[in-house]
Amino acid sequence: MNNWGLLKTKCDRNNYRIFTNNDLKWVEFIQRAKATGMSLSKIVDTLHYGNKDVKL
Known part of the structure; x- marks a missing residue:
C-alpha cells in the first residue's frame, strides 16, 4: 500500500x-x-479526492 x-x-x-x-x-x-469490490486504483482516487489527513 505504500507504493500506491x-x-x-x-x-x-x-x-x-x-x-x-x-x-x-x-x-x-x-x-x-x-x-x-472496489479496485485499489479507485480507492486511491477516492482517498486523494478527499482529505486523507482526516482521522477516522
Whole structure:
C-alpha cells in the first residue's frame, strides 16, 4: 500500500515500518473497500479526492 501512496509510514533504525493507530484504521478502511469490490486504483482516487489527513 505504500507504493500506491496510501500510507506514509516511518521506519525505525532497523528499517522496520512504524504504523500508528490511524495508519491501521486506514488499512482497515482499504480492506473494507476492497471487500466491496472496489479496485485499489479507485480507492486511491477516492482517498486523494478527499482529505486523507482526516482521522477516522
